[in-house]
Amino acid sequence: MQYYLAKTDPDTYSIDDFERDGVTIWDGVHNYAALIAIKAWRIGDRVLIYHSQGETTIAGVAEVIGEPYKDPHDARGISWVAKLKFIKKFSPDSRVTLKDIKTSSLFADFALVKQGRLSTMSCPKTFIDWLHEQGVNC
DNA sequence: GCCAACGTTGGC
DNA sequence: GCCAACGTTGGC
Numbered sequence: 001m002q003y004y005l006a007k008t009d010p011d012t013y014s015i016d017d018f019e020r021d022g023v024t025i026w027d028g029v030h031n032y033a034a035l036i037a038i039k040a041w042r043i044g045d046r047v048l049i050y051h052s053q054g055e056t057t058i059a060g061v062a063e064v065i066g067e068p069y070k071d072p073h074d075a076r077g078i079s080w081v082a083k084l085k086f087i088k089k090f091s092p093d094s095r096v097t098l099k100d101i102k103t104s105s106l107f108a109d110f111a112l113v114k115q116g117r118l119s120t121m122s123c124p125k126t127f128i129d130w131l132h133e134q135g136v137n138c
Numbered sequence: 139g140c141c142a143a144c145g146t147t148g149g150c
Numbered sequence: 151g152c153c154a155a156c157g158t159t160g161g162c
Contacts, residue, residue, distance in 0.1 A: 007147090007148085009147090009148085031147095052147080052148055052149080053148075053149085056148080056149070056150090098149080116147080116148060116149075117146080117147050117148065119147080119148095
């Protein structure tokens with residue numbers, strides 16, 4: 001089971017929207033490097049849902065429940081999408097922030113820090129271990 | 139194939 | 151709301 005991270009602008013689609021929907025098709029990813037991550041998603045993998053606006057935080061967790069497929073609505077045939085199930089959201093005052101991740105200085109090589117505009121990425125195991133140490137139940 | 143111009147994203 | 155970073159596009 002692999003961990004990934006997916007960014008979303010909470011003004012467009014927040015963890016609360018996701019909680020309400022329960023299941024969603026994760027779409028809107030067009031960037032080549034980000035698509036590599038989506039295409040690698042497999043059923044049972046976990047995806048950390050990250051808010052990329054406002055307080056930049058890890059807001060919750062999702063699970064991949066459908067194999068990725070080409071976005072039928074993308075005229076150019078570039079984008080891929082996959083079905084995600086809402087698992088949990090973290091209470092707003094206990095969320096791990098981008099600042100926390102940066103100040104830990106352990107993850108300077110992590111794409112979240114190094115490649116600011118990448119919208120989906122895989123998470124190194126060291127990062128997940130660190131999250132667990134922070135008390136993040138993911 | 140290169141690179142300038144342009145558009146978009148994300149962080150603040 | 152602004153702007154830096156950087157990915158993408160288009161002209162050559």
